[in-house]
Amino acid sequence: MSVDRTQVLRSAAALLSRKSTATMDEVARAAGIGRATLHRHFAGREALVRALEEMGLQELEAAIDTAALDEGPADEAVRRLVAGIEPLAPLLALLVSENQLFEGDQQNEGWARLDARVSQLFRRGQEQGVFRIDLTPAWLTEALYGLVGSAAWSVQDGRVAAKDFQYMIVELLLGGARRSVER
Amino acid sequence: MSVDRTQVLRSAAALLSRKSTATMDEVARAAGIGRATLHRHFAGREALVRALEEMGLQELEAAIDTAALDEGPADEAVRRLVAGIEPLAPLLALLVSENQLFEGDQQNEGWARLDARVSQLFRRGQEQGVFRIDLTPAWLTEALYGLVGSAAWSVQDGRVAAKDFQYMIVELLLGGARRSVER
DNA sequence: ATCACGTGAGACATCTGTGTCTCATTCGGT
DNA sequence: ACCGAATGAGACACAGATGTCTCACGTGAT
Numbered sequence: 043m044s045v046d047r048t049q050v051l052r053s054a055a056a057l058l059s060r061k062s063t064a065t066m067d068e069v070a071r072a073a074g075i076g077r078a079t080l081h082r083h084f085a086g087r088e089a090l091v092r093a094l095e096e097m098g099l100q101e102l103e104a105a106i107d108t109a110a111l112d113e114g115p116a117d118e119a120v121r122r123l124v125a126g127i128e129p130l131a132p133l134l135a136l137l138v139s140e141n142q143l144f145e146g147d148q149q150n151e152g153w154a155r156l157d158a159r160v161s162q163l164f165r166r167g168q169e170q171g172v173f174r175i176d177l178t179p180a181w182l183t184e185a186l187y188g189l190v191g192s193a194a195w196s197v198q199d200g201r202v203a204a205k206d207f208q209y210m211i212v213e214l215l216l217g218g219a220r221r222s223v224e225r
Numbered sequence: 226m227s228v229d230r231t232q233v234l235r236s237a238a239a240l241l242s243r244k245s246t247a248t249m250d251e252v253a254r255a256a257g258i259g260r261a262t263l264h265r266h267f268a269g270r271e272a273l274v275r276a277l278e279e280m281g282l283q284e285l286e287a288a289i290d291t292a293a294l295d296e297g298p299a300d301e302a303v304r305r306l307v308a309g310i311e312p313l314a315p316l317l318a319l320l321v322s323e324n325q326l327f328e329g330d331q332q333n334e335g336w337a338r339l340d341a342r343v344s345q346l347f348r349r350g351q352e353q354g355v356f357r358i359d360l361t362p363a364w365l366t367e368a369l370y371g372l373v374g375s376a377a378w379s380v381q382d383g384r385v386a387a388k389d390f391q392y393m394i395v396e397l398l399l400g401g402a403r404r405s406v407e408r
Numbered sequence: 409a410t411c412a413c414g415t416g417a418g419a420c421a422t423c424t425g426t427g428t429c430t431c432a433t434t435c436g437g438t
Numbered sequence: 439a440c441c442g443a444a445t446g447a448g449a450c451a452c453a454g455a456t457g458t459c460t461c462a463c464g465t466g467a468t
Contacts, residue, residue, distance in 0.1 A: 086426075196367045218402075219360060220357070265414085270456080
């Protein structure tokens with residue numbers, strides 16, 4: 043009976059990432075609840091978006107923590123990170139594509155901090171000779187977000203199989219599309 | 226004096242790709258024109274979006290044509306394609322991230338057709354042994370869009386240098402982040 | 409210098425989405 | 439079976455964006 047707040051936020055993320063001008067009513071319908079109920083849980087559109095930000099940052103941070111980016115080979119850390127990110131991919135896709143949200147410069151810092159941690163992983167990989175050094179850590183970080191978003195949308199639209207999510211991202215990010223000898 | 230329609234559409238794409246809820250007034254300001262003038266050129270928000278779609282599809286098709294995807298090694302064709310896409314990257318980023326636009330199933334076909342052409346390039350590369358076969362052409366196509374979008378946003382936000390646009394995308398897409406022997 | 413045209417600024421009515429409320433209903437716990 | 443809490447549906451006023459119009463100004467052509 044009672045509404046699952048997290049569930050509502052997830053469906054909202056999935057919808058808004060594809061139709062950012064969606065109405066509060068559409069968001070409610072997508073979550074399978076009434077508009078009034080949606081309003082009882084989130085004071086308004088503003089609050090809803092804030093909640094999405096907060097949840098996104100929080101869950102991404104948790105995923106980064108769990109992945110233990112400082113341990114083991116950098117490429118394996120990337121695999122762990124992508125694996126942990128999968129459940130929150132639609133939400134991440136929304137937050138990445140809509141950075142209007144970060145005007146208050148409040149949550150902006152939280153985002154920058156997570157960016158730095160991911161970026162640091164790629165830097166570590168470069169220093170340890172695992173990653174090539176002609177692609178900046180900043181770009182690799184952005185590319186990771188982009189690929190995660192693309193994969194999330196592709197799965198959502200049925201263009202690729204959900205079970206291949208991690209494999210597709212990691213393999214392309216780490217190994218690229220070109221066929222090479224050692225593979 | 227007279228307004229450059231293409232210029233208006235480009236600035237609108239850049240703005241809307243980052244703040245999709247932007248007002249018509251904001252779009253006008255971003256283009257350096259008045260709201261009334263914007264309205265004289267595009268009957269309404271709906272018409273503006275349609276024009277963005279149309280221009281995006283048209284220019285992407287032109288870029289694909291110019292790249293001559295059927296000729297030469299597949300990886301070189303990818304390089305040509307990315308080079309041709311660079312000027313319309315912000316527009317492409319908008320269209321990819323906001324697929325609410327394709328409800329009328331009209332322009333949807335145009336998009337599907339272009340998708341098929343790009344996808345065919347990757348398939349050709351696989352058949353000729355240039356690309357690995359464990360990543361589907363559909364995914365590689367989506368990934369290309371995703372990376373182009375990420376790169377466009379990164380450049381727009383100043384996180385990476387504009388001059389590295391093509392290099393970053395092509396190198397990551399084709400070669401991946403991992404350091405390997407022949408590189 | 410004159411004229412036609414396109415533009416910017418502002419006013420205006422309208423519309424759509426928003427936020428709040430009430431009320432009947434349903435679900436879950438007792 | 440009962441009761442309380444949460445929900446859905448609908449009504450309502452309000453706010454903000456939209457679409458249209460007018461008018462004055464600047465520009466470019468003649």
